[in-house]
Amino acid sequence: RxxxxxxxxxxxxxxxxxxxxxxxxxxxxxxxxxxxxxxxxxxxxxxxxxxxxxxxxxxxxxxxxxxxxxxxxxxxxxxxxxxxxxxxxxxxxxxxxxxxxxxxxxxxxxxxxxxxxxxxxxxxxxxxxxxxxxxxxxxxLLKDFALSMPRGAAIVYPKDAAQILALADVFPGARVIEAGVGSGALTMWLLRAIGADGSLLSVERREEFATIAQANVETFTGERPANWTVTLGDFAEVVPAATEPGSVDRIVLDMLAPWDCIEAAADALAPGGVLCCYVATVTQLSRVTEAIRATDGFTDPEASETLVRTWHVEGLAVRPDHRMNAHTGFLLTARRLAPGAVPLEKLRRASKVSYSDEDVEAWTPGALGERVMSPKRARKAVRQAVAAADAQRPDAADSQGSGPVE
CATH class of the missing domain: 3.10.330.20 (Vcp-like ATPase; Chain A, domain 2)
Known part of the structure; x- marks a missing residue:
């Protein structure tokens, strides 16, 4: 030594x-x-x-x-x-x-x-x-940029993004839809996975989040990907108008109430396509699982979470680090069945499969993990993201710019 x-x-x-x-x-x-x-x-x-x-x-x-x-x-x-x-x-x-x-x-x-x-x-x-x-x-690396870029909504962490790409089997050339673009972290992973031959439609309700995501993607890639479309509106209204039934390979829902979009996702997915839901709380996990089962159009959902624990390794001093990336969210995946197919039923299932009015009232945005952001903080995040993109964007005379959000 x-x-x-x-x-x-x-x-x-x-x-x-x-x-x-x-x-x-x-x-x-x-x-x-x-x-x-x-x-x-x-x-x-x-x-x-x-x-x-x-x-x-x-x-x-x-x-x-x-x-x-x-x-x-x-x-x-x-x-x-x-x-x-x-x-x-x-x-x-x-x-x-x-x-x-x-x-x-x-x-x-x-x-x-x-x-x-x-x-x-x-x-x-x-x-x-x-x-x-x-x-x-x-x-x-992309994981470093995702953790340090300007944020509007909470991001999908690299450990969860990797699992989404694996569990949803996002492949080059796939047609993918994501609902809830947030700050654009998962968007960049999806764009990298589908390649130039694939297409990604991102649906976002809040205009400031869409602006932040577009600026972050342009900052990291140096340009706006030609195969990426950002649309403002509700998933249940946008997707039927933007896609043909049974034409989408993968759908990722990262939103507060994904159970409201299951029917629209089922119509858009091709037989064998994968639906992946990213939720933060067990109440969301339970409700979206039962909503998927109620459609009788998917395989039985599989739920999981990812915990990453790093280790301290120095000579013979080998131990887990004191800090770790623990719970961030749950992943729920299910595959689309062919038209007319009947899902296989498990021999055992939880006894309570319905919800009372009291249960629904308890699912407030705060209880379900929705991040509360003041308008002032949202405007600040927009300014930071746009400034970072403008610092590396060609001038208006030589480029197409980021383009308006649809």
Missing amino acids: GLRRLRGLEHRARLRDRLRRGRGRDPVDRADRRPSGLPHVGHAGGPQCRGRARAHRVPYGGTPRAGCRGRVVTTRRGPFVVGERVQLTSIRGRMNTVTLAEDGAFHSHRGYVDHADIIGKPDGTVVLANNGEEYLALRP
């Missing part, structure tokens, strides 16, 4: 010396240190731009190209380029996401890091601040 510590100290000393030697170089010398094929944009010989240019995407496995200041670059591998988002993690585990600019710098109460020290470096590079503080530079 002492030898490893000594080697680590020597490595830090070499990095500090290298940083001090690089401080005295001019921008041309710094550009010469970049790998070939990555010009120092903004100086003589490099491409110039006015304002914000159109976002471009690098194909998976392709070679990224440098962009102009303000341009959004979406890459998956290769060295960091101008316009790309980078996640800087301190030695204490604090994460900050920055967009690389030629003359930019990341400032914190523990010093600053020049963007020029990151541009041209490979993913997973350790960079030093002016005071010697170390930061790990990585491309941000």
Whole structure:
């Protein structure tokens, strides 16, 4: 252990010396240190731009190209380029996401890091601040962005999003409908799962939530996906008008009262299609389960919840962490039966399958877990999400923009 510590100290000393030697170089010398094929944009010989240019995407496995200041670059591998988002993690585990600019710098109460020290470096590079503080530079993952993006409604956490994709068997090319877009976290997972050949229809009642979701998706992807449609209104009214009966592969309901949408979901789903409901409380779980059974058009619902517990592993000190991602919600899945098919009945079922008026009155929005948000807080979340998207969106003259919500 002492030898490893000594080697680590020597490595830090070499990095500090290298940083001090690089401080005295001019921008041309710094550009010469970049790998070939990555010009120092903004100086003589490099491409110039006015304002914000159109976002471009690098194909998976392709070679990224440098962009102009303000341009959004979406890459998956290769060295960091101008316009790309980078996640800087301190030695204490604090994460900050920055967009690389030629003359930019990341400032914190523990010093600053020049963007020029990151541009041209490979993913997973350790960079030093002016005071010697170390930061790990990585491309941000979707799970990190989902947990830190501006929120209107509560998000679907990564552990639940992964289960939804698995239990609902969301596949490339699928036609998917989600009700309750919220802040757009699950939307981004669904868009990634269905691919370019699939389609996603998101139905949302509240306009401010739809605006936040659109801004968050554009911030992460750099553009508005062409196969994604956001519609304002009630699920039971929107879906019959927007889809043909039996034409949808998967439906995900993340809403306060999913039992009101079971009939519309049954009409839209193709035989064998999957209905997935995400609810927060046991009262919701019980009621939506009985509502699905009452239609006689689905297999018997399967209910589950996902608990994730991380572990502390250091030598022989191996134990569960003191904190964990415990209950966030329940998942309920059922498959659509063919027309005229009769569902198989279980031999045993709970004795009480109906609800009294007192039960219904007890299901208030607060009791069912609806998040209460004041108009002031909703407007603030909208401003934050739109500002983040505008910071990386092309100017109005060169792009189509996010488009109005239908």
